[in-house]
Amino acid sequence: MDAVPNPVESSVRAALATVHDPEIGRPITELGMLDSVVVDDAGAVTVRVLLTVAACPLKDKLRTDVTAAASRVEGVTSVAVELGVMSDAQRGELRQTLRGDAPSNEIPFAQPGSRTRVYAVASGKGGVGKSSVTVNLAVALAAKGLSVGVVDADIYGFSVPRMLGVSSKPTQVDNMIMPPSAHGVKVISIGMFTPGNTAVVWRGPMLHRALQQFLADVFWGDLDVLLMDLPPGTGDIAISVAQLIPSAELLVVTTPQLAAREVAERAGSIALQTHQQIVGVVENMSWLDMPDGSRMELFGSGGGQAVADSLAATTGTRVPLLGQIPLDQQVREGGDAGAPVVLAAPGSSAAVALQGVADALAARQTSLVGRSLGLTPAAR
Structure with missing residues (x-):
């Protein structure tokens, strides 16, 4: 005769289906992480959860979330959470669940069916606040409920982890890299793999390989938007982005200054050679x-509009000026503290302007360029 299922145990398992792994963002019950649930006659519950790796940086949060979910079940008097570690076979099954049969080096954002909007944030020169714009746009978009990721592609001058307040390291699960997140934004940077403030001294092929790993080996999940913080200028990384993700659109950041305007036009005009679309221009400072x-x-005036007009004439497409960001000390303070100004001081003039740019990006529809519409010719 089959044993009658314990109703409290069934309720606990149902409650645990609402607990998501903080790195992967999916229920632990779907990922094979829930190993066992035991309930005694007094209502004491023991839950055993399998971590993806022993050094999981967010295991304390996972323990807290599991305890809270199980404690809310009627009839539960206490909750104990035991943490184990997946075997190699179980990690292999997890990878199969997440990636399916996709090749390990496949870039999901480059596939024809991808719905992720990829914006490559470019500038002609350094010092125009490109990274600050990238980080604040990412956080503003995430606050709208979008799933957002940031690739710090400025390999030599990485700064995104500090600006986002990310201090944890990525976790590797069976050749997949789980990116840390902050303020609802997933992020990867070479700075997470270098000790201290060590300089990165690489030539072009190594830069290309690093960028490819950030895009293919990192498990991003289903992103609505991916922002890529490019290094200044039109070098190796800009070319690699066009090769690896042909659908990526350029977002050009400049200041009103004449010198910055001229080099920003050069950075944007690379779209002619790479056949990329320019989504718009942001004038900072x-x-x-x-x-x-x-x-x-x-720094003068009119530089952003001049860049937009010049790029529109050069490419023969519409290139709007998406916003003008005033100088604001709170932008710098927020970047240093890892608290982007759109969250730390949402009423400031810079935050309002940045929010306006995010609104424009969030309202855009996914491009149909290069995608099959599923149409067949009508018979005559």
Whole structure:
């Protein structure tokens, strides 16, 4: 005669189906992480959860979430959580669950069916605030409920982890890299793999391989938007992005200054050679709001619109000026503290302007360029 299932145990298992692995973002019951649930006659529950790796950086959060979910079940008097570790075979099954039969080196964002919008944030020169713009746009988009990732593709000048406040290291599970996240944004950077503030001294082929690993070996899940913080100029990384993700669109960041404007036009004009679309231009450091309500245009004016107009004429496409970001001390403070200004000071003039750019990007529909529409010719 079959044993009658314990109703409390069934309820606990149902409750644990709401607990998501903090790195993968899917229920632990779907990932093979829930090993066992035992309930005694007094209502004491013991849950055994298998970690993907022993050094899982978020195991304490997982323990807390499992305890909270099980404790809410009626009839449960206490909860004990035991943590084990998956075997190699179980990790292999997990990879199969997440990746299916896709080749290990396949870049999901480059596949014809991808719904992820990829924005490569470019600038002609350094010092225009490209990384600050990237980080704040990512956080603003995530706050809208979108699934967002950031690739810090500025290998030599990586700064995104600090600006996002990410201190944890990625976790590797059976040749997959699980990216850490902050403020709802998943992020990967070469800075997570180098000790201290060590300089990266690589030539072009190594840069290309690193970028390919960031895109193919990292498990991003189902992203709505992927932002790539490119190094300044039109070098190896910009070319690699066009090769690895042909559908990536360029977002050009400049300041009003003439020198910055000229090099920004060169950075954007690479789209002619790579056949990429330019989504728009963001003018940063546009002015400084003065106490009397006036504006001081420290770097001149009109540079962003001039870049947009020049790129529109060069490419023969519409290139809008998506926003003008004023100088704001809170942007710098937020970047240093790992608290982006759109969250730390949402009412500031810079945060409002950045939110406007994020609104424009979030409202865009996924491009149909290069995708099959599933149409067949009608018979005559």
